[in-house]
Amino acid sequence: MPELPEVETIARTLAPDVESRLILAVDAPDQSALVTGSGASDVEAFRQLVVGRRIATVGRRGKLLLLHLQAPGGHDGGTIAVHLRMTGRVLALAPGEAPVRPRVILTLSDRGEGGLQLVFSDVRRFGRMHAFAPGGGSDSIERWPFYRDLGPEPLAMSALEFRQRVLYPGAKGQDGRKSKARIKALLLDQTVLAGIGNIYADEALLRAGIRPDAVAGGLSARRLDRLFAAVQAVLTRAIAENGSSIRDYRDAHGDAGAFQNHFRAYGRGGENCLDCGAVMRSLRVAGRTSTFCPRCQTA
DNA sequence: ACGGATTCCTGATGGC
């Protein structure tokens, strides 16, 4: 499931291939993959927003892959945002290379070494490719609630900010009441911090010695600082390993990541803890399977 | 303000 490290890896492998190319055409075998700023699933409206624009830079925000576009003349051309959800892939393919069941194909211009196709495929079809207009209007990315409400980047925030946002997620600390939510629910909440999913939440909680169902407001500053350090360490390491390939995830060149070889929690229910040997348990927290070590992790 | 259920999807897996 593409989370922050996987999307970061896709952005890094995609950028050198697509930057400075023009979008020449949009084909959508699965029209429901496309969304325009106004919320419609309309190929013509999507084409209007992106065809003739240049991909200036490729970026990431949380789990969103961002293609920043440039209009003729060099000014802001809006943004394409791809949310891969569970099984989405974004691939850079040579013309004629046929991916399995593409949902969307962007045909890109030749920079001198041949053209390129940017392909969005996604077996489970939960993902979406959104096109936004420039300028901050109602069809701009800034007005998209999901984007607007994203919390800070985990690798670009302070331990203090993490503690504040996790202890007082709703009231922003103003009324001083501590959160009764479970810590894992908050790690998964994209408005608290952006980019963590089920895999990295479990991995960070194990490394921090905190149970996924611990009430956030009951955790000491010291333990929350340890959790934040674990979040950063796990994400940094996973990026260095090009993400985790459980089954579907691949980078823009179709290559798998390697961090799945370093899982200590995710998917290890019933197996022995790599630190203490106790049998790992699984619970449902925030609707997700959550695996933890009953000896190493406490509430 | 929180948890839980439901929806969207399809492939993998396991029991019989």
Next chain:
DNA sequence: TGCCATCAGGAATCCG
């Protein structure tokens, strides 16, 4: 072998 049930999960939405 084949059939069916179950599970996986990010986020929106509704309900209590």
